[in-house]
Amino acid sequence: MKVEEPQPLVDQEPADVPFRLLTPDGTLQGDLPPGLDRDRLRDLYRLMALVRRADLEATALQRQGELAVWAPLSGQEAAQVGSAFALQPQDMAFPSYREMGAAVVRGVDIVDYLHFYRGTWHGGMYDPAEHGFGMISVPVASQCLHAVGWAMGAAMDGKDACALAYFGDGATSEGDFHEACNFSAVFKAPAIFFCQNNGWAISVPLSKQTAAPIHRKAAGYGLPGVRVDGNDILAVVQVTQEARQRAVDAGIPTLIEAVTYRLGPHSTADDASIYQPREEVERWQALEPLSRYRTFLESQGIADAAFFGSVDEEAAAIAAKIRAGIAAAPPRPVHEMFQWVYEQTPQHLARQRDEVLHGGQDADA
Amino acid sequence: MPETTMAAALNTALADSLERDDRVLVFGEDVGKLGGVFRITQGLQQRFGETRVFDTPLAESGIAGISVGLALAGWRPVAEMQFDAFSYPALNQTISHIARYRYRSRGRAPMPVVIRIPEAGGIGAAENHSDSPETYYAHTVGLKVVVPSTPMDAYDLLVQSIADPDPVVFLEPKSRYWSKESGELKSGGLPIGRARVVREGGHCTLIAWGAMVSRCLEAADLAAEDGVELEVVDLRTLVPLDLETLAVAVRTTGRAVVVHEAPMTLGFGAEVVARLVEDCFVNLEAPVLRVTGYDTPYPPATIEEHYVPSVERILSAVGRVLSY
Numbered sequence: 001m002k003v004e005e006p007q008p009l010v011d012q013e014p015a016d017v018p019f020r021l022l023t024p025d026g027t028l029q030g031d032l033p034p035g036l037d038r039d040r041l042r043d044l045y046r047l048m049a050l051v052r053r054a055d056l057e058a059t060a061l062q063r064q065g066e067l068a069v070w071a072p073l074s075g076q077e078a079a080q081v082g083s084a085f086a087l088q089p090q091d092m093a094f095p096s097y098r099e100m101g102a103a104v105v106r107g108v109d110i111v112d113y114l115h116f117y118r119g120t121w122h123g124g125m126y127d128p129a130e131h132g133f134g135m136i137s138v139p140v141a142s143q144c145l146h147a148v149g150w151a152m153g154a155a156m157d158g159k160d161a162c163a164l165a166y167f168g169d170g171a172t173s174e175g176d177f178h179e180a181c182n183f184s185a186v187f188k189a190p191a192i193f194f195c196q197n198n199g200w201a202i203s204v205p206l207s208k209q210t211a212a213p214i215h216r217k218a219a220g221y222g223l224p225g226v227r228v229d230g231n232d233i234l235a236v237v238q239v240t241q242e243a244r245q246r247a248v249d250a251g252i253p254t255l256i257e258a259v260t261y262r263l264g265p266h267s268t269a270d271d272a273s274i275y276q277p278r279e280e281v282e283r284w285q286a287l288e289p290l291s292r293y294r295t296f297l298e299s300q301g302i303a304d305a306a307f308f309g310s311v312d313e314e315a316a317a318i319a320a321k322i323r324a325g326i327a328a329a330p331p332r333p334v335h336e337m338f339q340w341v342y343e344q345t346p347q348h349l350a351r352q353r354d355e356v357l358h359g360g361q362d363a364d365a
Numbered sequence: 366m367p368e369t370t371m372a373a374a375l376n377t378a379l380a381d382s383l384e385r386d387d388r389v390l391v392f393g394e395d396v397g398k399l400g401g402v403f404r405i406t407q408g409l410q411q412r413f414g415e416t417r418v419f420d421t422p423l424a425e426s427g428i429a430g431i432s433v434g435l436a437l438a439g440w441r442p443v444a445e446m447q448f449d450a451f452s453y454p455a456l457n458q459t460i461s462h463i464a465r466y467r468y469r470s471r472g473r474a475p476m477p478v479v480i481r482i483p484e485a486g487g488i489g490a491a492e493n494h495s496d497s498p499e500t501y502y503a504h505t506v507g508l509k510v511v512v513p514s515t516p517m518d519a520y521d522l523l524v525q526s527i528a529d530p531d532p533v534v535f536l537e538p539k540s541r542y543w544s545k546e547s548g549e550l551k552s553g554g555l556p557i558g559r560a561r562v563v564r565e566g567g568h569c570t571l572i573a574w575g576a577m578v579s580r581c582l583e584a585a586d587l588a589a590e591d592g593v594e595l596e597v598v599d600l601r602t603l604v605p606l607d608l609e610t611l612a613v614a615v616r617t618t619g620r621a622v623v624v625h626e627a628p629m630t631l632g633f634g635a636e637v638v639a640r641l642v643e644d645c646f647v648n649l650e651a652p653v654l655r656v657t658g659y660d661t662p663y664p665p666a667t668i669e670e671h672y673v674p675s676v677e678r679i680l681s682a683v684g685r686v687l688s689y
Contacts, residue, residue, distance in 0.1 A: 123469030149434020179427035340472040343530040346605035
């Protein structure tokens with residue numbers, strides 16, 4: 001008897017079609033998400049454009065040796081800006097290392113953010129609590145659990161707040177992603193799991209990470225799963241707003257799979273041309289989020305050339321600010337290496353610090 | 366004076382901490398209705414409710430990972446790992462996040478987290494239930510590592526650990542859970558980071574922590590019958606290490622033996638010996654020896670008595686040290 005090879009799940013169910021409000025050519029289908037007036041609609045473009053420019057600037061700074069490394073996010077602006085835009089100030093976002101777009105929306109100073117990549121200070125120089133934006137987290141998927149714990153804590157305090165965890169498609173292979181989804185469902189934690197499925201985990205394609213569509217994994221935890229066109233900022237805003245409402249009103253966490261594409265390498269340390277098919281990049285380039293949304297704004301008469309001109313000027317100014325801020329940033333004073341390890345510096349650490357600072361003289365004093 | 370077991374003392378420490386600070390949370394696997402597999406959390410859920418004391422899914426990384434988020438949200442998590450070797454799936458969260466959060470955030474986001482772990486052997490347990498993982502944690506900068514040896518001190522150290530602004534890995538020597546001590550449970554004794562001379566003696570200093578402290582005291586009793594006075598130092602805290610108390614003790618006797626249950630190679634004893642050599646070389650009359658578990662996996666229960674340092678092995682090492 002011939003045994004049939006098990007077939008991997010393919011995208012074939014209606015639910016697998018990503019939710020979309022803007023067609024690839026920028027035509028609105030359906031209603032706008034609630035609460036998006038003209039100013040806010042323009043703001044969405046403005047934020048994406050600033051992030052795009054800042055991303056290019058960071059890449060350039062890395063090439064010039066000003067940053068140690070950079071993880072580009074071009075192509076993912078709609079997913080990041082749209083999701084962060086849907087949060088409230090009292091919410092908390094937990095990023096991985098590719099979320100400058102979300103950081104900007106949360107009001108984090110870009111130079112403070114980039115200090116992580118310059119090697120100035122781990123975690124960046126910004127205050128996570130002030131911006132409701134956690135420290136950059138490198139161990140893949142680990143931050144998903146932090147979001148769940150924070151959401152549990154906020155719920156116990158009766159706060160109208162949720163936690164949103166950012167991660168990529170590769171992170172869904174990690175145990176912490178599964179533990180986080182499971183914990184959140186069991187504890188009814190007001191959390192949102194926001195996966196930016198950008199097609200690649202460094203050089204490994206999605207097909208080598210999972211045989212099941214990411215959004216369908218949610219069912220296994222008893223969670224709603226949503227697949228959204230991650231290059232359609234309006235759709236991203238809407239599904240994240242809805243997820244937030246479910247989270248804070250009913251303690252129902254949502255797994256959102258934003259289907260997007262990483263137009264650049266994983267980081268400035270790898271060469272994407274080795275593994276990314278050129279046709280694939282070109283196909284996605286045509287679907288990139290800014291031009292699609294710009295077409296929408298223009299066709300609806302929401303924004304005109306003067307607006308886009310002013311955005312370009314602002315973006316150029318921000319790029320200049322980044323360049324100046326990074327170039328001017330000295331290394332932190334060496335004694336900070338020993339600070340904050342513990343609340344009070346233990347004696348053995350104080351001795352090591354004094355050795356570095358004074359050649360050990362203080363230690364003997 | 367009432368007699369208290371270490372298990373009861375730890376239970377009271379948790380209860381008193383939950384009572385004193387309503388931001389303290391106790392959670393882990395089976396800590397709720399069952400009261401923990403060692404009953405350390407017995408009765409706490411009934412008394413403080415399912416919000417303050419709760420069972421989690423069976424996922425150690427999850428237990429450690431939510432501790433980070435809860436601490437960021439202003440809570441004081443006291444997480445239980447059910448057994449020593451079950452804490453390994455949580456190492457990534459413990460090492461990469463819990464230990465480093467204060468540092469990475471430039472002091473803005475402290476991690477007042479306690480991870481309680483029943484540790485070490487001697488109770489005839491199955492595989493993966495008898496490890497001594499202290500070196501993994503002691504090597505991780507940013508954690509404090511606390512190991513009590515008596516019921517009274519276990520109470521005091523756990524209350525202090527929960528109140529501590531830094532993350533504490535609290536290792537509970539499970540073979541001592543049922544040991545008894547008379548006295549009143551109270552906090553505010555010797556702080557975390559201070560060792561304790563539990564027996565004075567002029568010939569040689571035994572240095573130990575957790576379950577091996579009582580083993581060293583047994584050895585000291587026997588040695589005294591032969592006129593050899595052994596000093597016994599209970600480290601209580603591996604990080605930060607109380608080098609001053611150690612150095613004073615060793616300078617007085619000029620001889621020392623470090624006793625621990627973990628394997629010898631890169632066990633915490635190696636650190637103690639290195640520090641003593643650096644600080645007390647001129648006062649030493651003999652090499653500092655170690656009596657430890659062997660460099661094998663923790664063995665099956667029926668032969669574990671040959672692995673855990675025995676009184677005989679300790680006295681034999683003392684004999685070698687005294688013969689210099």
